[in-house]
Amino acid sequence: xxxxxxxxxxxxxxxxxxxxxxxxxxxxxxxxxxxxxxxxxxxxxxxxxxxxxxxxxxxxxxxxxxxxxxxxxxxxxxxxxxxxxxxxxxxxxxxxxxxxxxxxxxxx
Amino acid sequence: xxxxxxxxxxxxxxxxxxxxxxxxxxxxxxxxxxxxxxxxxxxxxxxxxxxxxxxxxxxxxxxxxxxxxxxxxxxxxxxxxxxxxxxxxxxxxxxxxxxxxxxxxxxxxxxxxxxxxxxxxxxxxxxxxxxxxxxxxxxxxxxxxxxxxxxxxxxxxxxxxxxxxxxxxxxxxxxxxxxxxxxxxxxxxxxxxxxxxxxxxxxxxxxxxxxxxxxxxxxxxxxxxxxxxxxxxxxxxxxxxxxxxxxx
Numbered sequence: 001x002x003x004x005x006x007x008x009x010x011x012x013x014x015x016x017x018x019x020x021x022x023x024x025x026x027x028x029x030x031x032x033x034x035x036x037x038x039x040x041x042x043x044x045x046x047x048x049x050x051x052x053x054x055x056x057x058x059x060x061x062x063x064x065x066x067x068x069x070x071x072x073x074x075x076x077x078x079x080x081x082x083x084x085x086x087x088x089x090x091x092x093x094x095x096x097x098x099x100x101x102x103x104x105x106x107x108x
Numbered sequence: 109x110x111x112x113x114x115x116x117x118x119x120x121x122x123x124x125x126x127x128x129x130x131x132x133x134x135x136x137x138x139x140x141x142x143x144x145x146x147x148x149x150x151x152x153x154x155x156x157x158x159x160x161x162x163x164x165x166x167x168x169x170x171x172x173x174x175x176x177x178x179x180x181x182x183x184x185x186x187x188x189x190x191x192x193x194x195x196x197x198x199x200x201x202x203x204x205x206x207x208x209x210x211x212x213x214x215x216x217x218x219x220x221x222x223x224x225x226x227x228x229x230x231x232x233x234x235x236x237x238x239x240x241x242x243x244x245x246x247x248x249x250x251x252x253x254x255x256x257x258x259x260x261x262x263x264x265x266x267x268x269x270x271x272x273x274x275x276x277x278x279x280x281x282x283x284x285x286x287x288x289x290x291x292x293x294x295x296x297x298x299x300x301x302x303x304x305x306x307x308x309x310x311x312x313x314x315x316x317x318x319x320x321x322x323x324x325x326x327x328x329x330x331x332x333x334x335x336x337x338x339x340x341x342x343x344x345x346x347x348x349x350x351x352x353x354x355x356x
Contacts, residue, residue, distance in 0.1 A: 050322040061327065
């Protein structure tokens with residue numbers, strides 16, 4: 001491991017732990033106002049969606065709403081499975097099968 | 109380890125520490141399965157020939173940083189010969205969303221000492237956060253919910269290390285692992301987590317606003333669009349509650 005790599009990992013570890021721990025330590029000592037506390041319930045669905053949507057709708061930064069976008073097709077399948085079954089393992093399994101199946105059918 | 113309360117002769121109605129730990133681990137199993145390909149691909153693409161990190165640095169990054177998406181981005185930036193300080197700054201911005209996670213969990217952790225806050229902070233990931241938030245939202249008054257989070261975190265962490273090592277081994281053999289589309293496993297896992305959360309109209313509005321903003325703001329540098337999308341989505345959900353009250 002080179003000196004640059006050590007600096008890189010120490011730096012990344014410091015900022016990541018800093019964000020995670022300092023917020024936790026600071027806010028666990030204060031009482032958040034009730035409206036903010038209620039609003040924070042929307043963090044999990046909002047963050048997950050913000051990670052998912054660009055990942056499947058964009059290909060190299062461009063909108064790709066088309067049949068050749070296999071992750072988009074597989075995501076629609078996965079969302080339907082998740083909605084009907086509420087079963088995470090089934091969603092992962094059928095979502096991955098849909099991805100590979102669609103890739104095989106469309107030949108890419 | 110016994111948790112029999114001294115003040116009541118009857119058995120406690122709440123789960124013990126050990127029961128919470130294993131329940132947290134169990135609740136995380138599907139998320140671990142979703143993270144396996146992601147961890148293997150990280151190990152595989154970070155090192156040569158795909159990447160430019162040494163195997164030891166790749167393993168150390170998983171051990172000390174433990175933040176999947178920022179590790180991927182960092183490995184990509186290293187391969188593009190980006191300066192160290194730019195990569196560290198990017199990591200900071202990409203991981204800013206964890207401040208929202210910490211803010212969400214902190215009100216439930218007032219009773220915990222530093223001995224707990226330090227490891228739980230270090231081990232906070234997207235996956236364990238969602239599992240933890242769901243446990244805290246169950247209003248059963250159970251006293252050992254932090255053990256549930258610990259169970260989730262320990263297994264996520266161990267799995268991430270194993271998968272990184274496996275990826276380092278595999279990456280030296282197979283060059284085009286990323287072409288198999290295995291990186292999609294994390295996205296499909298997140299879909300399976302997010303969809304069942306949409307139980308009412310304010311949440312639906314929150315995810316619509318977050319998703320649309322994330323796409324529109326995608327060109328912003330350092331993945332700032334993700335943070336903006338999360339904040340606007342949360343605000344939209346909170347404002348929508350005024351028109352569509354949510355019963356807990």
